[in-house]
Amino acid sequence: MRQSGTGKTPKVFNTSYVPPKRLSANGGVSNSLAWRPVVRVLFVVAVIFALSRLPVFKIKQVNIEGADNALLKEELQSLVGQSIFSSTVSRTTERWLRQERSLAALTCHRGLPSSLSCQATMRSPAIIWVQSGREFLVDEEGVLYAEKSGQPLDVPLLEDRVNTDSNLGSQVASREIVEQVIRLKKILSEQSVTTKSLFVADSLYQLGALITSYVGADGQPVQKELTALFISTQPIESQVKALRTLLKERGGSIKERVDLRIPGYVYYK
Structure with a gap:
């Protein structure tokens, strides 16, 4: 006596099989999946922002070499208390390079957690x-x-x-x-x-x-x-x-x- 069944034949997959993406009701990729990269980026930004606000990352010391301009030294020293990650550092160096013609180069390197080292190169007459x-x-x-x-x-x-x-x-x-x-x-x-x-x-x-x-x-x-x-x-x-x-x-x-x-x-x- 032959036995018949109504069940479907099971599919067999090899190890390279990748499950299809879940589709939303309208046939597109699920909204929850689409937002995951954005959420991750926002989370990383939030963590960095939170860390930058910690007192341990406040600038406590500014070392300046090569500068003979008293106003430049004074403004660089005023960065004490700012976050080591603050964009104020780069804005300050860029502004001084634009306005002070005798300044050939000005670079500031951050030393974690709280030090800033600035190197100024002054022009000399040839x-x-x-x-x-x-x-x-x-x-x-x-x-x-x-x-x-x-x-x-x-x-x-x-x-x-x-x-x-x-x-x-x-x-x-x-x-x-x-x-x-x-x-x-x-x-x-x-x-x-x-x-x-x-x-x-x-x-x-x-x-x-x-x-x-x-x-x-x-x-x-x-x-x-x-x-x-x-x-x-x-x-x-x-x-x-x-x-x-x-x-x-x-x-x-x-x-x-x-x-x-x-x-x-x-x-x-």
Whole structure:
């Protein structure tokens, strides 16, 4: 006698089977599942916020290095009592970088649970930029950051004759140009060529020197005002060497200027 049944045949699944997502009444994913990631994020944010309010995470000490601005030091010290996670720290550093041109960099590192270490890098003058009779300080990156005042500085004086845009905080020359200006001044001095100032000629790549004296062929100083023109895209050392040789051999014939801007040639008048 054959036995028949009305039950369904059971399904057999392997270990890779993943249960289907529960669907809502309208056929979409269940609302409870859809909200789970949002709930998790909100929970994490709530925990972080609660922890940041704990007294143990209040800033108790601010260490400052490199800053010589009293107001900057005072404001950084005023962060004591703020939460170590507070955005006030980053807002303070960003504002000072915008408003203080002499400040090249300002970074603050949080040390859990309650210390803040700030490192300030102040700009220092590499050259003095002269434009329309006014003198400005320019750092090694070519950034014009302040108008000169006070005592004379032992850095090259560079006169701008091409009227470069020179707003405070702007870069008036590249780092390479600044290095060439410093090198030119140094090598001329080593060759006993005294200059009143250096200047930018037809472009930033053409430098000039206002010479006031040099050592002649007899080893004696010669007082004479001359203009020497150099090209900064070529080695300065070889140009100064050619100038020194010309001054020794034909210094008496030079009345106005020496032009060394064309490699391999020296012109004088």
